[in-house]
Amino acid sequence: MSGSAKPAGETLYEATGLTKEYDDGNVPALRGIDLRISRGEFVAIVGPSGCGKTTLLNMLGLLDRPTAGELRFRGRDLTTLGDPAAYRARDIGFIFQSFHLLPNFTVEENVQIPMFGLPGSPAARRARAVELLEAVGLSHRLAHLPVKLSGGERQRAAIARSLANRPSILLADEPTGNLDSKNSEHVMELLQRLRVEHDVTLVMVTHDRQLAAHATRLVEIRDGRVMADGLSP
Amino acid sequence: MSFLQVIFRGLWRRPVRTGLTVLGIAIGIAAVVALVGMASGYEKSVVNQLDTIGIDIVVSNMQGGIMPKTFEETVRDGIASLPGVSEANATLMQMLSVEDAPMMVVYGREWNSFTWDGLEVLEGRLPRDSAEPAVVLGKLAAEVMGKKVGDPLQIEAVEFTVVGIVDGSSVLENGAINLALPRFQEASGYEERANFVNVRVTEGTDVAALCAAIEARHPGLRAVASGEVVGTSQGFRMARAMSWSTSLLAIIVGVLGVMNTMLMSVFERKHEIGVLLALGWQRARIMALILCESAAMGLLGGIVGVLLGAAVLAVLETTPYVRGFLEPDLGWALALRAVIIAMLVGVISGLYPAWRSSRLSPGLALQG
Numbered sequence: 271m272s273g274s275a276k277p278a279g280e281t282l283y284e285a286t287g288l289t290k291e292y293d294d295g296n297v298p299a300l301r302g303i304d305l306r307i308s309r310g311e312f313v314a315i316v317g318p319s320g321c322g323k324t325t326l327l328n329m330l331g332l333l334d335r336p337t338a339g340e341l342r343f344r345g346r347d348l349t350t351l352g353d354p355a356a357y358r359a360r361d362i363g364f365i366f367q368s369f370h371l372l373p374n375f376t377v378e379e380n381v382q383i384p385m386f387g388l389p390g391s392p393a394a395r396r397a398r399a400v401e402l403l404e405a406v407g408l409s410h411r412l413a414h415l416p417v418k419l420s421g422g423e424r425q426r427a428a429i430a431r432s433l434a435n436r437p438s439i440l441l442a443d444e445p446t447g448n449l450d451s452k453n454s455e456h457v458m459e460l461l462q463r464l465r466v467e468h469d470v471t472l473v474m475v476t477h478d479r480q481l482a483a484h485a486t487r488l489v490e491i492r493d494g495r496v497m498a499d500g501l502s503p
Numbered sequence: 504m505s506f507l508q509v510i511f512r513g514l515w516r517r518p519v520r521t522g523l524t525v526l527g528i529a530i531g532i533a534a535v536v537a538l539v540g541m542a543s544g545y546e547k548s549v550v551n552q553l554d555t556i557g558i559d560i561v562v563s564n565m566q567g568g569i570m571p572k573t574f575e576e577t578v579r580d581g582i583a584s585l586p587g588v589s590e591a592n593a594t595l596m597q598m599l600s601v602e603d604a605p606m607m608v609v610y611g612r613e614w615n616s617f618t619w620d621g622l623e624v625l626e627g628r629l630p631r632d633s634a635e636p637a638v639v640l641g642k643l644a645a646e647v648m649g650k651k652v653g654d655p656l657q658i659e660a661v662e663f664t665v666v667g668i669v670d671g672s673s674v675l676e677n678g679a680i681n682l683a684l685p686r687f688q689e690a691s692g693y694e695e696r697a698n699f700v701n702v703r704v705t706e707g708t709d710v711a712a713l714c715a716a717i718e719a720r721h722p723g724l725r726a727v728a729s730g731e732v733v734g735t736s737q738g739f740r741m742a743r744a745m746s747w748s749t750s751l752l753a754i755i756v757g758v759l760g761v762m763n764t765m766l767m768s769v770f771e772r773k774h775e776i777g778v779l780l781a782l783g784w785q786r787a788r789i790m791a792l793i794l795c796e797s798a799a800m801g802l803l804g805g806i807v808g809v810l811l812g813a814a815v816l817a818v819l820e821t822t823p824y825v826r827g828f829l830e831p832d833l834g835w836a837l838a839l840r841a842v843i844i845a846m847l848v849g850v851i852s853g854l855y856p857a858w859r860s861s862r863l864s865p866g867l868a869l870q871g
Binding site for chain 2: 328331333334353355356358359360362364366370372374375379382383384386387388392395396431435
């Protein structure tokens with residue numbers, strides 16, 4: 271798994287010299303990342319803990335801003351966006367290791383949350399949420415609060431939520447990190463299936479090489495630098 | 504799910520804290536409603552009384568107190584001789600503890616003057632003359648004191664007989680004890696003194712010019728057209744200022760309480776706000792959420808506060824200290840004003856927490 275991948279589809283992300291430093295430059299997290307991600311890819315970003323994987327994912331989702339470098343999405347410079355909310359609302363679906371479901375909202379309401387501010391009536395939002403929860407096998411859990419769900423069910427609900435706004439990119443940060451091996455496999459199969467069905471590009475951070483093998487492309491990060499970038503074996 | 508549901512779900516996540524904050528606002532608003540309602544009720548009672556009796560000008564010596572100072576009763580004669588005056592009579596009014604009642608309004612009215620005209624006799628009669636040791640009670644006063652016609656009634660050290668019960672069509676009249684001026688002067692120790700001269704003018708008289716003429720003839724006294732009594736009286740101004748300044752304090756306490764609650768809420772919900780930002784919510788929407796939650800608490804507090812204030816007024820109305828000389832006035836206008844104030848308290852209190860929430864970095868907020 272080495273060498274440079276040659277993405278064939280439309281270029282979505284283009285990062286050049288992407289750098290992130292914390293504590294006034296004393297703690298470098300990313301040290302000049304160059305990366306291109308194209309439409310339809312399933313990219314696994316791998317590397318040891320603290321290597322900068324999550325920081326890179328946060329940069330792609332504009333949850334955090336780079337200290338230096340350039341980051342373009344469909345040719346547009348993301349670093350100059352004032353409020354990235356519209357970009358996230360339109361193009362991005364997030365899946366987190368800790369699920370981050372809102373505890374006071376039912377599973378169905380959690381899936382509706384990303385649709386606020388997008389065109390559509392409350393009834394249309396509800397219909398879309400029900401449809402997605404059916405797709406992840408949670409139609410019997412619509413009215414339950416997240417606390418009543420198992421870890422695997424919570425992550426499936428979070429996956430349904432990530433697709434609610436019909437994003438073009440899914441950014442998944444250790445999506446199976448809090449799950450047992452059986453649930454991890456199930457979630458990976460689900461992600462694979464939904465990626466194809468919904469025609470989304472998937473960028474997944476993981477430290478698990480076995481899970482990374484599901485991806486079409488592996489990007490290995492170490493000490494904030496891309497050490498390897500190539501097709502999955 | 505609507506945005507409104509999101510707002511109420513946010514408030515419901517800490518029901519006890521939300522409830523206590525709403526209660527805090529409600530108590531503040533109840534204080535506003537009760538105080539302003541009492542002050543406004545008192546003003547209304549006085550205006551109503553002047554209208555009922557048909558007084559055009561009130562002359563008094565209102566120097567720095569709520570109760571006017573007394574002056575020589577003969578001032579009335581000087582005023583009566585002025586051109587444009589149809590009738591002038593002297594009244595002595597005092598607030599006294601009478602028997603078991605802690606505070607009663609007592610009027611000494613000149614016998615045969617027009618000030619008796621507005622009293623409709625419900626039971627018994629009016630005093631026969633100014634010499635009879637008799638009193639007539641307003642219907643509320645009779646109820647408060649538990650008196651009926653024929654009962655004795657002691658004012659200061661003098662014993663009188665209740666000869667009639669009257670309806671005076673204003674709460675001040677209905678809550679008062681009325682007797683002939685000389686009898687009250689004698690009982691209260693204010694011989695040949697009064698503290699009001701009530702004036703009726705002849706048709707076409709320039710009331711403002713007559714007031715000026717009265718004041719010129721009797722320096723130290725103030726002559727006020729009956730329609731302006733409330734607006735110019737120092738006592739009313741003091742009562743109004745006190746009620747609004749106490750209300751302002753209640754509002755400031757309310758603002759601090761809600762702001763504290765909302766700041767704690769924003770701090771506790773950093774993670775939730777981070778998730779919402781990550782899921783594409785605009786900062787303006789997050790700010791709107793916090794502001795709406797804050798305003799909703801204000802609205803709830805306002806509604807509960809108005810109900811609480813109405814209950815306080817209803818209870819106060821039955822107490823011997825208030826009954827008979829105060830008729831609290833809780834109209835729709837005051838209720839609406841109180842609810843709007845409460846909502847403003849909510850919005851103002853939410854501004855800073857909302858701004859804080861909008862400054863959160865989603866990346867840091869999600870890290871916890």
